[in-house]
Amino acid sequence: MGQQKERSGSGDPVRTLELLWRVPQASGAVRGPKQRSSVEAVVDAALQIADAEGISALTMRAVAARLGVTPMATYTYVPGKAELIDLMLDTVYARMERxxxxxxxxxxxxxxxxxxxxxxxxxxxxxxxxxxxxxxxxxxxxxxxxxxxxxxxxxxxxxxxxxxxxxxxxxxxxxxxxxxxxxxxxxxxxxxxxxxxxxxxxxxxxxxxxxxxxxxxxxxxxxxxxxxxxxxxxxxxxxxxxxxxxxxxxxxxxxxxxxx
Missing domain, CATH: 1.10.357.10 (Tetracycline Repressor, domain 2)
Incomplete structure (x- = not known):
């Protein structure tokens, strides 16, 4: 293992919390043509990459490729990798068996x-x-x-x-x-x-x-x-x-x- 570069809580705290709790208009809801994806789809694609290849393989470009959208389109839903990692981790926690x-x-x-x-x-x-x-x-x-x-x-x-x-x-x-x-x-x-x-x-x-x-x-x-x-x-x-x-x-x- 090399030095761990990623960590939770490294993104914009306000934007991250808005996304985590799906605050209205913070979850990718924007005016214009109907969107092809969602925050949930972006997170699921990111989880598939991290689970299969490790967190080092996770990039916004890789997520976009898995979703079949342009890299810039993913930023419509999540502002960056730091916020995405928090969304991924919280989703993993939410899906745990209890x-x-x-x-x-x-x-x-x-x-x-x-x-x-x-x-x-x-x-x-x-x-x-x-x-x-x-x-x-x-x-x-x-x-x-x-x-x-x-x-x-x-x-x-x-x-x-x-x-x-x-x-x-x-x-x-x-x-x-x-x-x-x-x-x-x-x-x-x-x-x-x-x-x-x-x-x-x-x-x-x-x-x-x-x-x-x-x-x-x-x-x-x-x-x-x-x-x-x-x-x-x-x-x-x-x-x-x-x-x-x-x-x-x-x-x-x-x-x-x-x-x-």
């Missing part, structure tokens, strides 16, 4: 939230690498955020702690999602599986690696490699890590209740 959380234990609720985000990142890998410190403040994000906060309701946390707990869970999910994405990309880029890569590297490594000098690396690395058939297992990292996340949150929740 499980019914009522009647579940808090651990089950948090696990559902984690699974929903993991599935979303698998469908849209570019999202895992898109900085969102200035998130798209649209209806998709609002629905996602409200739904996910419900997993932490009634646990004795104040509002700031609820937000922090959710951020903690989503950060974990994103980090593990990147492992899975990077593993798949490495296999695709090198045209070989992890097993094939290790089979080629093993003879050279055996001749230069001193197991006596690096005993823990030798022992643990060999055990992990045998267990995963690779250097990493995204599935194992997710299952193992989620259990630790839930255990850590449990301690925090218990402390919050004790203070009440």
């Amino acid at each position: 499980a019914e959380l009522s009647g579940l234990s808090w651990r089950e609720r948090v696990a559902r939230i984690a699974a929903e985000n993991r599935a979303m990142l698998a469908r849209h890998p570019w999202v895992a690498y898109l900085p969102t410190t200035r998130p798209p403040l649209g209806p998709g994000l609002a629905a996602k955020y409200d739904h996910e906060l419900r997993a932490f309701d009634g646990l004795g946390l104040d509002d700031v702690a609820m937000d922090a707990a959710l951020t903690f869970v989503l950060g974990f999910v994103t980090s593990v999602a990147r492992i899975a994405i990077d593993t798949e990309r490495a296999a695709a880029d090198s045209a070989m599986s992890d097993r094939q890569w290790w089979e080629l590297a093993a003879p050279v490594l055996a001749g230069v690696f001193d197991e006596q000098r690096y005993p823990f690396a030798a022992r643990v690395g060999a055990a992990a490699g045998q267990a995963y058939d690779s250097a990493y297992s995204a599935d194992h990292a997710y299952e193992f890590g989620l259990a630790l996340v839930l255990d850590g949150l449990a301690r925090r929740f218990e402390g919050a209740r004790a203070e009440d």
